[in-house]
Amino acid sequence: MSIATAFEIMLAAVLLGLGIWTIVVRETFSATVGFVAYGLLVALIWVRLDAADVALTEAAIGGGLSGVLLLGAAARLRDAEPMAEAAPGKLLRATAAALSVLTTATLAGTVLLLPDPAPSLAPASVANAWATGLSNPVTNVLMAFRAMDTMLEKVVLVLAIVGVWSLAPDSAWGGRPGPRHRADPYGVLAFLARLLSPVGIVVGIYVFWTGANHPGGAFQGGAILASMWLLATMAGLADAPPVSSRPLRLILVAGSGLFLIVGLAGLLFGAAFLSYAPALAKPLILGIEVAMVLTIATTLGLLLSGAPERSAEPWAP
Known part of the structure; x- marks a missing residue:
């Protein structure tokens, strides 16, 4: 071994x-x-x-x-x-355990019963990778062969943030999400936020940009950028914008909106919905990914901030 x-x-x-x-x-x-x-x-x-x-x-x-x-x-x-003294009964626990074992056995059986070699569209995607100009096969698949799924994922993010915002009381609607974090400006958290945030932003942008040719992409880069924003917010160095902000709302729909516009353009002037002309494929995909990384970073940060609960007025220490 x-x-x-x-x-x-x-x-x-x-x-x-x-x-x-x-x-x-x-x-x-x-x-x-x-x-x-x-x-x-x-x-x-x-x-x-x-x-x-x-x-x-x-x-x-x-x-x-x-x-x-x-x-x-x-x-x-x-x-x-x-205060939560109620616990699941033995029957419920046994049922959950049985379902877990059954699911595991089904997945294991499915994998073992696959033909050798397993059916795959990988050769077809590799053969047509030239049409997008992207060297990273994962980004190639997500933005070309599974473009509809990728676009709908961004729509789901928008629906998720609408669902979180809908939990806000009427009096707080349009205000800033989550509590205003206060931290010692000379403490460890503030020091880490000042030290790590600039580095994290550079790393997030690099991970996004290199996704065209190497592992990375808009979702990974957006998640890193959202983490840096949350770190600065928890350290009291930044605050969440009011949900009534028009630029904020434009950023939230930028990813799915630009994706839809490009898709309709392919339907009107190209071969099909979400089809790219080979000469314009890479610039269009990179433009969509720029919009997506902004949408992903903003949406993830706002989802973790929570529903609006404060005034839209800027916070003063």
Whole structure:
């Protein structure tokens, strides 16, 4: 047995044990920490599978932004935990366990019963990659062969932020989301925000820009930019804009809006909806990705900030 195989077996065992522990632990905060660690280990597994793009997304979303969201929820639920005495009954637990085992067995059986080699459209996508001018096969697939799915994902983000904003009371509508964070301007958090935010912004832009030819892309870069924004907000160095801001709303719909415009142009002047002329394919895709990274970063940051609950007036210390 090679060292790589032994490492992969150990990693799978640790991941399985951590997943079980995250489910059975009773404390919300402990389960959240376990979930964040689980996401980081899954990202490492994707690296071992040579899926660097998926690993970047999992680390940014599964281990990063989702962890921040769940930690905030756990902090709010901490006072209510002692009051929650009701626990799932044995029948419900047994049913959930049985369904989990059945799902695992179904997935394992499906993988084992696949023909060898498994059916794949990879050769066709590689053969037609020249039409977009993109060297990264993942970005090529997402922006060309699965362009409809990618566009609808941005629509889902817009619907998600509308759903969060709809939870605001009428008196706060149009105001700023979430509480105004106050931190010691000379403390560790403010120091880290001043130190890491500029570096993180550069890294986020680089990850986005290099996605055309190397692992990366708009979603990964947008998630990093959103993290830097949230870090500056939690350190009290920045504040969320009011939801009534027209530029903010334009940014939120920029990704899906530009995608739709390009798609309709392909329908009117090209071969089909969301088709690109080979001579213009790469500039159009890069333009869409610029709009998408702005939409993704802004939407993720606002989703984690929460519903409007403060005045739209600028905060003064």
